[in-house]
Amino acid sequence: MKKILISLLLLGLFLFHLRYMSRAFDWDSCVYALNIQKDRVESAFFNPHHLGFESSGLLYWKMVRSIYPTTDIMFFLRLRILSFSLFFLGLFIWIYYRLYKDFVLAIVLALVIQVSQAYWFYSLHNDTPLIHSCLMALLFLLTIYFLRKGLSKKHLFVLWIIQLFSIYFHQSNVIHFGMVPMAIFLSPNRSFGIKIRTIFVYLTCLGLATILSYLFVGFIILKRGLGPIDEKHFSFWMFLYAAINRWGTSLGEDKNYVLYFYRGIGDAFLVFQNVIPKFRVNLFDFQNPKHLPYNLNLLFWIFSLSLGILNFRTMWAKYKQEILILMFWLLPSIAFYTWWEGYFFEFWVGTTIGLWIFNSFILRSFRSESLPRFSNAILHSTYTFLFLFYFLTNFTFSTLPRSIGPKFGYTEGIQGPVEKLAEESIYK
Structure with missing residues (x-):
C-alpha cells in the first residue's frame, strides 16, 4: 500500500511539473544541450567537471529518438532531469521510512525538499546540479541504512558505485571522500586493523577508477597530449574551469x-x-x-x-x-x-x-516516547506548514513566471542556437 501511495504521489508531482515546466534559457543549460545535439562523443565529454552529465545525456537522447523521432531536445533533456528528481524523491521517502519508521514524516520531508527553490528550479532545468546532489543524498541515506545492517562487502560495492558516479556527474564531489570511511569506522564486528585496510582499499579503488577514467577520456577519447601548453594540452582540459578566470573567482x-x-x-x-x-x-x-x-x-x-x-x-x-x-x-x-x-x-x-x-x-x-502521537502530530504539522510556505512563495515568484513563455538569461555568443531551442514545437 505504501509503495502505491508513493507512486501516486510521484505521478501527481510529475503531471504538476509537466504543466509548469520551465521555459528559462541560460548559457549553461543551452551549451549542455548543444553539446548533446552535436551527436559527437568529443562534445559529450568537453566539460571535465561533469563527465557523466552530457555523456549520459547523449545516450538518453539517442534512445529517445530511436523510440520517438523528435527535434525537441531541450524539453526531453529537462524531462530527464525531472524524472531523476522524482525517482530520487521516491527513494528518499522509502529509505527514510525504513530507517525511522515514520511514513508521513518521510513524505512531508520529501515535499519540503522538492519545493525548496534550488531543488525545484533544477528539477525543471537542463543543468548539472540536481543529479549529483541527489546521488550524494542517496549515498548518505544508503550508508546509514547499510551501516545498520552491518556494512557488508556487497553494501560497500553499492556505495562505491554511487560515489564514483557522483564524481562523474560533478568533479567537486571528491571532497566527500570521507563519508563511507567514517561509516566503516563506525561499523560493528570489525577490528581496527581490518577497518583501516578496508578504508584503504575502498579509497584506493575509488581514486584509481576516477584517475583512470579521466586519463581515458582525456588521452583516448579527446586525444589530448602533453606537448605545448595550449588548448590541446591534457591539463588545460582537465582543469578547464580553474584555468579560466571567469569561474571560481567570485x-x-x-x-x-x-x-x-x-x-x-x-x-x-x-x-x-x-x-x-x-x-x-x-x-x-x-x-x-x-x-x-x-x-x-x-x-x-x-x-x-x-x-x-x-x-x-x-x-x-x-x-x-x-x-x-x-x-x-x-x-x-x-x-x-x-x-x-x-x-x-x-x-x-x-x-x-x-x-x-x-x-x-x-x-x-x-520526540516524546510517552506521547508519540502528539509528538508526531507536531512534527508532521511543522513540516506541512513549511511545505506550504516554500511552495506558495517559490511557485508564485519563480516556477509560475518561468513556465510562461521563453525567458532568456546570459546567452552571449550563442543567441542564434538558443532561439532555435526556444522554438521547440512541443512547447506550442
Whole structure:
C-alpha cells in the first residue's frame, strides 16, 4: 500500500511539473544541450567537471529518438532531469521510512525538499546540479541504512558505485571522500586493523577508477597530449574551469564570504534574484512583503539550529552515526562552495537536502516516547506548514513566471542556437 501511495504521489508531482515546466534559457543549460545535439562523443565529454552529465545525456537522447523521432531536445533533456528528481524523491521517502519508521514524516520531508527553490528550479532545468546532489543524498541515506545492517562487502560495492558516479556527474564531489570511511569506522564486528585496510582499499579503488577514467577520456577519447601548453594540452582540459578566470573567482579578489554564503544558501531555499550579493533580510521592517519570506526563513533556521544546540546531547545519543557521517557531507560542501562561487544557488542543492535531513534529526530529538502521537502530530504539522510556505512563495515568484513563455538569461555568443531551442514545437 505504501509503495502505491508513493507512486501516486510521484505521478501527481510529475503531471504538476509537466504543466509548469520551465521555459528559462541560460548559457549553461543551452551549451549542455548543444553539446548533446552535436551527436559527437568529443562534445559529450568537453566539460571535465561533469563527465557523466552530457555523456549520459547523449545516450538518453539517442534512445529517445530511436523510440520517438523528435527535434525537441531541450524539453526531453529537462524531462530527464525531472524524472531523476522524482525517482530520487521516491527513494528518499522509502529509505527514510525504513530507517525511522515514520511514513508521513518521510513524505512531508520529501515535499519540503522538492519545493525548496534550488531543488525545484533544477528539477525543471537542463543543468548539472540536481543529479549529483541527489546521488550524494542517496549515498548518505544508503550508508546509514547499510551501516545498520552491518556494512557488508556487497553494501560497500553499492556505495562505491554511487560515489564514483557522483564524481562523474560533478568533479567537486571528491571532497566527500570521507563519508563511507567514517561509516566503516563506525561499523560493528570489525577490528581496527581490518577497518583501516578496508578504508584503504575502498579509497584506493575509488581514486584509481576516477584517475583512470579521466586519463581515458582525456588521452583516448579527446586525444589530448602533453606537448605545448595550449588548448590541446591534457591539463588545460582537465582543469578547464580553474584555468579560466571567469569561474571560481567570485567577482574578483575582494570576497565577502559571509554575504556569498548567505546569498547562495538563501536563494537555495527561497526565490533567487541575481548574483549581486546582499542581504534581503530586514528584521526592522519585518512585515514588508519584500523582506517577510526571507525574514521567516532566516528565523526558522536560527531557531532550529538553536534547538539543536540546546538538545545536542539527546540528538547525539539518538543520531550519533548520522551526525558523524553527515559532517563529512555538509562541512566540506559549505566550506568549498562558499570559497568557490558561494553566491550561485546551484552549488547549494545538495547542501539544502542535507540540511533538511539534519533539521529532521533536530526536531525528532524532541520526540516524546510517552506521547508519540502528539509528538508526531507536531512534527508532521511543522513540516506541512513549511511545505506550504516554500511552495506558495517559490511557485508564485519563480516556477509560475518561468513556465510562461521563453525567458532568456546570459546567452552571449550563442543567441542564434538558443532561439532555435526556444522554438521547440512541443512547447506550442
